[in-house]
Amino acid sequence: MTVTEDRDLRTDVVRLGNVSKRYGSLLALDRVSLSVRKGEFVCLLGASGCGKSTLLSLVAGLDQISGGTIDVDGRHVSLMFQEAALFPWLTVAGNIELPLRLRGVGRADRRRRAEELLEIVRLRGLGRKRPHELSGGMRQRVALARALAQDADVLLMDEPFGALDAMTRDLLHDELERIWREQELTVLFVTHNVREAVRLGDRVVLLSSRPGRVIEDYPIGYGRPRRIDSPEVATRAAEITDRLRAEVARHAH
Amino acid sequence: MPTDVSTSPQARTTAGLDALELAEATDRGSLGRRLWRSTWPKLLAVALVLAVWQLVVWSGWKPEYVLPGPAIVAADLKGLVVTADFWDGVRLTMTRAVVGFAAAVVIGTLLGAAVSRFAPLRAAIGSLITGLQTMPSIMWFPLAILLFQISESAIFFVVIIGAAPSVANGLISGIDYVPRTWLRVGQVLGMRGFGRYRHLILPASLPSFISGLKQGWAFSWRSLMAGELLVIVPGALSIGVRMQQARDLTEASLVICYIVVVLVIGILVDLLFNAADRALRRRWGLTS
Numbered sequence: 169m170t171v172t173e174d175r176d177l178r179t180d181v182v183r184l185g186n187v188s189k190r191y192g193s194l195l196a197l198d199r200v201s202l203s204v205r206k207g208e209f210v211c212l213l214g215a216s217g218c219g220k221s222t223l224l225s226l227v228a229g230l231d232q233i234s235g236g237t238i239d240v241d242g243r244h245v246s247l248m249f250q251e252a253a254l255f256p257w258l259t260v261a262g263n264i265e266l267p268l269r270l271r272g273v274g275r276a277d278r279r280r281r282a283e284e285l286l287e288i289v290r291l292r293g294l295g296r297k298r299p300h301e302l303s304g305g306m307r308q309r310v311a312l313a314r315a316l317a318q319d320a321d322v323l324l325m326d327e328p329f330g331a332l333d334a335m336t337r338d339l340l341h342d343e344l345e346r347i348w349r350e351q352e353l354t355v356l357f358v359t360h361n362v363r364e365a366v367r368l369g370d371r372v373v374l375l376s377s378r379p380g381r382v383i384e385d386y387p388i389g390y391g392r393p394r395r396i397d398s399p400e401v402a403t404r405a406a407e408i409t410d411r412l413r414a415e416v417a418r419h420a421h
Numbered sequence: 422m423p424t425d426v427s428t429s430p431q432a433r434t435t436a437g438l439d440a441l442e443l444a445e446a447t448d449r450g451s452l453g454r455r456l457w458r459s460t461w462p463k464l465l466a467v468a469l470v471l472a473v474w475q476l477v478v479w480s481g482w483k484p485e486y487v488l489p490g491p492a493i494v495a496a497d498l499k500g501l502v503v504t505a506d507f508w509d510g511v512r513l514t515m516t517r518a519v520v521g522f523a524a525a526v527v528i529g530t531l532l533g534a535a536v537s538r539f540a541p542l543r544a545a546i547g548s549l550i551t552g553l554q555t556m557p558s559i560m561w562f563p564l565a566i567l568l569f570q571i572s573e574s575a576i577f578f579v580v581i582i583g584a585a586p587s588v589a590n591g592l593i594s595g596i597d598y599v600p601r602t603w604l605r606v607g608q609v610l611g612m613r614g615f616g617r618y619r620h621l622i623l624p625a626s627l628p629s630f631i632s633g634l635k636q637g638w639a640f641s642w643r644s645l646m647a648g649e650l651l652v653i654v655p656g657a658l659s660i661g662v663r664m665q666q667a668r669d670l671t672e673a674s675l676v677i678c679y680i681v682v683v684l685v686i687g688i689l690v691d692l693l694f695n696a697a698d699r700a701l702r703r704r705w706g707l708t709s
Contacts, residue, residue, distance in 0.1 A: 230609070246609060249602060249606075253605070256705035256706060257624040257704070257705065267610050299706070300706020301706070342431050342435075
């Protein structure tokens with residue numbers, strides 16, 4: 169399999185070199201350097217004001233950097249948000265087909281691909297539903313299928329499960345982990361939930377707040393699949409939480 | 422449930438949770454029941470209006486040849502709607518209304534799209550459009566008659582100038598209020614230029630556009646009625662002209678008949694717009 173080879177070769181697919189972002193006089197990101205290897209799952213963790221969402225926008229090319237370099241190696245990058253942000257005038261399948269339509273893929277091929285993607289996110293047979301008829305967790309899976317329809321091999325996720333209830337979130341962790349493996353994705357996942365970061369990530373990158381800087385890079389070596397309530401995850405999360413709290417306390421006046 | 426439950430425990434849990442969370446189809450009752458629920462208040466309102474009208478007539482406030490009672494008007498109306506001549510008038514008026522409104526929609530849409538696309542244009546004429554919208558359309562007729570004489574063009578001019586600003590404003594506010602997250606999704610999906618309008622901006626502004634159309638229709642219908650009373654094109658026996666004739670002959674009952682006809686047409690068209698609006702809201706999940 170090419171994945172394992174690639175993972176062994178340690179090809180960087182996302183490379184940030186001293187990236188800074190300034191909004192007027194506010195420095196949101198200060199010389200952030202970060203590399204993500206092919207097939208790696210990296211969680212960005214930080215308190216409010218650490219610029220983690222800004223970072224994803226920059227990598228996705230939605231926003232201009234103020235300094236430094238970003239290299240995504242010419243890959244297809246997609247970005248998912250906390251809201252699924254599906255278009256209500258399209259059916260579920262229509263939403264998934266939209267990136268294909270924009271690329272000029274023919275109707276029959278679009279249909280087939282949408283079916284496959286629905287299967288991957290375990291929503292087979294629900295293509296004709298309207299987005300509002302689905303639950304929040306199902307909508308996020310549709311958004312994931314839409315991202316996959318972009319042929320994205322780098323997936324940026326901005327607190328995608330932040331608005332979901334705990335049980336749905338746990339299930340989606342399992343599903344995301346499976347899809348990440350099966351589809352050979354590289355994931356950059358932003359969250360403020362420490363356990364979620366430890367549950368999902370190969371690495372957890374801790375950012376400081378105002379301005380955002382990389383302060384720690386924790387490798388998470390436990391075998392997968394993991395459980396969010398396992399003692400290993402809890403121990404590691406406690407350690408990272410302490411470090412995060414120390415960082416947040418620094419801002420008290 | 423169509424989801425496959427054959428495989429792993431993880432798949433089964435996901436499928437189970439999905440099944441629990443899928444919205445149940447709500448029972449909205451039988452068609453007859455729903456119709457009755459929305460109809461009886463309207464019938465009651467009509468009955469009340471008729472009752473008050475009849476009471477005023479009975480009070481002897483005005484002689485009956487000036488203010489006839491509901492029974493007389495109903496009889497005249499019944500006689501009127503079976504004549505081919507009456508339907509010719511309705512057809513003429515409706516043709517004018519539809520053609521005028523369609524032209525207003527085309528012009529208003531182009532205008533709205535242009536204004537929301539080019540910032541200087543918005544600065545220049547954005548508030549002018551709203552100003553035009555508040556202007557009573559009857560104010561335009563003297564100018565229209567000078568420009569186009571007594572002709573169909575004079576009527577169309579006023580109908581269009583009355584309705585186009587509403588259509589334009591509906592589109593402009595629809596485009597202005599496209600949610601930011603949708604715009605970001607558009608960016609992520611790499612939408613640009615025409616495709617961005619075709620697949621994102623225009624569909625997203627549809628609800629506001631429809632209410633603009635509805636308001637535009639109301640304005641064009643009003644302008645048309647004013648026009649038919651003021652600009653009497655020789656040989657064109659529209660509803661307005663017939664109403665004027667009835668007044669000239671002091672046929673109060675016939676005048677009221679035409680008022681009822683205009684009211685009914687207005688209500689029927691409004692029902693069409695409401696149906697379109699409701700269908701859209703249901704598809705988008707904006708209703709409960």
